[in-house]
Amino acid sequence: MNEQVLLVEDDASIREVTTLGLEQSGFAVTSAGDGREGLIQFRQGRFDLVVLDVMLPSLDGFEVLREIRKDSQAPVVMLTARSDLHDVVVGLELGADDYVTKPFELPELVARMKAVLRRSTAEPEAGVIAADGLEIDPAAFTVRRGSEEIALTATEFRLLLELARRPKQVFTRELLLELVWNYDYLGDSRLVDAAVQRLRGKIEDDPKEPTLIRTVRGVGYKFG
Amino acid sequence: MLRRRLTIAFALAVGVSTVALAAGSYFVVRHNLLKDSVATSAKQAKQNLQIAPRYLPDQPAKLLDVYKGIGGFETVLVAGGQQYAGFGVALRQVPSELRKLVHDGQLGYQRTTVAGTHYLVVGGPSDDEAQLYFFYSEQGLWHELDVLRNILLAGGALLVLLAALAGAVIAREALRPVAQASEAAHSLAEGLLETRLPVEGRDEFGAWAQAFNEMAGALEAKIAALSAAQARERRFTADVAHELRTPLTGLVGEASLLSEHLEQMPPESRRPAELLIADVGRLRKLVEDLMEISRLQAGAESVHAEPVDLASVTAAILRARGWTERVSLDGAETEITTDPRRLERIVANLVGNALEHGGGNGVAVRVGRDGSGAFVEVADRGPGIPPEHLPHLFERFYKADPSRTGRGSGLGLAIAQENALLLGGEIDVRSEPGAGSTFTLRL
Numbered sequence: 001m002n003e004q005v006l007l008v009e010d011d012a013s014i015r016e017v018t019t020l021g022l023e024q025s026g027f028a029v030t031s032a033g034d035g036r037e038g039l040i041q042f043r044q045g046r047f048d049l050v051v052l053d054v055m056l057p058s059l060d061g062f063e064v065l066r067e068i069r070k071d072s073q074a075p076v077v078m079l080t081a082r083s084d085l086h087d088v089v090v091g092l093e094l095g096a097d098d099y100v101t102k103p104f105e106l107p108e109l110v111a112r113m114k115a116v117l118r119r120s121t122a123e124p125e126a127g128v129i130a131a132d133g134l135e136i137d138p139a140a141f142t143v144r145r146g147s148e149e150i151a152l153t154a155t156e157f158r159l160l161l162e163l164a165r166r167p168k169q170v171f172t173r174e175l176l177l178e179l180v181w182n183y184d185y186l187g188d189s190r191l192v193d194a195a196v197q198r199l200r201g202k203i204e205d206d207p208k209e210p211t212l213i214r215t216v217r218g219v220g221y222k223f224g
Numbered sequence: 225m226l227r228r229r230l231t232i233a234f235a236l237a238v239g240v241s242t243v244a245l246a247a248g249s250y251f252v253v254r255h256n257l258l259k260d261s262v263a264t265s266a267k268q269a270k271q272n273l274q275i276a277p278r279y280l281p282d283q284p285a286k287l288l289d290v291y292k293g294i295g296g297f298e299t300v301l302v303a304g305g306q307q308y309a310g311f312g313v314a315l316r317q318v319p320s321e322l323r324k325l326v327h328d329g330q331l332g333y334q335r336t337t338v339a340g341t342h343y344l345v346v347g348g349p350s351d352d353e354a355q356l357y358f359f360y361s362e363q364g365l366w367h368e369l370d371v372l373r374n375i376l377l378a379g380g381a382l383l384v385l386l387a388a389l390a391g392a393v394i395a396r397e398a399l400r401p402v403a404q405a406s407e408a409a410h411s412l413a414e415g416l417l418e419t420r421l422p423v424e425g426r427d428e429f430g431a432w433a434q435a436f437n438e439m440a441g442a443l444e445a446k447i448a449a450l451s452a453a454q455a456r457e458r459r460f461t462a463d464v465a466h467e468l469r470t471p472l473t474g475l476v477g478e479a480s481l482l483s484e485h486l487e488q489m490p491p492e493s494r495r496p497a498e499l500l501i502a503d504v505g506r507l508r509k510l511v512e513d514l515m516e517i518s519r520l521q522a523g524a525e526s527v528h529a530e531p532v533d534l535a536s537v538t539a540a541i542l543r544a545r546g547w548t549e550r551v552s553l554d555g556a557e558t559e560i561t562t563d564p565r566r567l568e569r570i571v572a573n574l575v576g577n578a579l580e581h582g583g584g585n586g587v588a589v590r591v592g593r594d595g596s597g598a599f600v601e602v603a604d605r606g607p608g609i610p611p612e613h614l615p616h617l618f619e620r621f622y623k624a625d626p627s628r629t630g631r632g633s634g635l636g637l638a639i640a641q642e643n644a645l646l647l648g649g650e651i652d653v654r655s656e657p658g659a660g661s662t663f664t665l666r667l
Contacts, residue, residue, distance in 0.1 A: 013474035103473035
């Protein structure tokens with residue numbers, strides 16, 4: 001497989017051991033020691049996934065993420081300090097697909113990365129879903145409104161697909177965490193809420209008055 | 225109550241002096257009026273007696289007429305066994321002591337009441353074996369005395385009332401600084417440390433207020449210093465934990481890489497590598513617990529509550545940790561609204577603790593709801609905890625047996641308790657040495 005991974009982490013020791021671990025797990029790793037360098041690397045290469053530390057010199061992780069999301073939907077896994085709960089929310093709102101808290105064990109990070117990569121795998125045999133002017137094509141991995149293509153991250157696409165496949169069905173956050181993020185136990189429900197917010201921002205006419213993805217108070221979300 | 229006592233004392237003092245003064249003046253006035261009345265009447269009676277011999281013994285009726293002409297009194301005349309009386313009076317109305325006195329030839333007087341009218345009766349013998357009694361009405365005098373008495377009574381009552389009122393006002397004014405001080409002390413006790421008393425005047429109360437303010441100032445400064453020190457200490461703990469995290473992240477990554485290659489290692493480095501991996505795990509637990517407790521105590525943690533079933537969350541926690549073999553779970557569906565991640569921290573801590581200290585006899589978890597709310601109960605059948613340790617069990621780094629170095633960080637129960645408090649609940653513990661311990665989380 002040898003997916004191309006960009007690792008942006010300022011601590012040399014963590015950077016080296018994480019690179020080693022990811023390479024041993026079959027990833028091709030390019031690493032950068034600060035935000036600016038990371039962004040330059042990202043623009044020069046083609047990466048299947050970015051592992052991004054939040055606290056970085058020169059350009060912090062949020063800035064890097066904001067720059068990346070300007071023209072790319074590449075999957076991003078954030079490395080955060082657990083104490084900075086605020087960081088998690090900000091990262092997710094900026095479009096991170098998942099996060100791992102420091103200190104982490106390598107298998108933990110690898111599991112998260114694989115779950116994110118699985119989301120961006122197309123489903124060749126699935127048919128096109130049309131709903132409310134939206135056209136979701138799982139095989140081509142695209143969403144269109146009319147002739148206009150809407151750019152979604154893999155997480156956003158998978159979330160929309162799971163919801164739209166069973167319109168009117170109410171999905172709990174736990175179920176969505178399992179279906180989209182592959183968490184089978186106590187995932188962070190903020191992952192769902194942040195992704196829904198971003199998805200609404202892209203597909204709803206008025207994200208404040210959503211008509212496609214509706215909130216079911218105290219339970220979860222439903223499509224249509 | 226001091227104020228009421230002061231008021232009563234004031235009213236009483238004024239009342240007693242008013243009564244003494246009024247009674248004194250009343251009796252002096254009465255005494256003088258009565259004395260004057262006697263003197264006037266006696267003088268008049270003597271004149272009457274001097275006239276009497278001109279008409280007696282032959283013309284007693286004429287004498288009565290003459291007396292009537294003088295006026296101002298009624299007369300009773302006893303002469304030659306005969307009785308002559310003026311309007312409304314008679315001999316039987318003359319007190320017997322006076323009659324005896326006059327009979328013995330002496331001049332005398334006595335007071336009596338005839339048909340509701342007060343009289344001063346002056347009696348005396350005439351030359352001709354006759355006795356004369358003159359009734360002087362004292363009705364006016366007694367009426368005046370009644371009026372005087374009523375005026376004095378009303379005035380006295382009014383004075384006592386005024387005195388009570390004045391006493392109340394004065395007591396309140398005098399005690400106002402005391403009331404203020406007690407109010408200020410209350411608000412200090414409630415934590416309003418900036419409370420001060422107004423310093424009015426240079427009297428004892430002024431000095432007292434000054435001293436009170438100095439005390440409050442010292443208290444405020446002391447508490448500010450203490451909480452600043454506490455905040456610094458917490459900040460330091462948080463900083464230390466935070467700074468440890470970067471090298472720890474490296475260590476954890478390195479250890480997890482090492483653990484994948486233990487088989488390829490030569491025997492002499494394999495055992496040290498295993499120990500290293502285990503110790504990194506311990507260090508990780510300690511640092512993570514330290515970060516969590518410092519966040520909890522800094523109040524930096526938030527709660528994400530949602531409706532959950534206590535029983536199925538507990539079952540999932542046991543499953544996720546691979547504890548289902550050693551831990552029994554009993555309990556029906558119990559719906560509550562709480563933060564499942566915090567719940568996990570608490571239950572995992574309690575069960576982990578029970579497994580470590582429970583002596584390998586198995587752990588029983590019970591979930592349910594009783595009169596005081598939902599609960600999760602974790603019971604072990606280990607050696608139990610001596611009673612003297614129970615109150616300290618939830619303190620940071622508290623170890624019931626100092627010689628035992630457990631695998632835990634020493635923070636587990638403190639973290640569990642802080643999380644429970646954050647969820648609006650509490651953990652309590654019961655233990656019987658030899659029979660085991662039971663920790664109960666109530667939500």
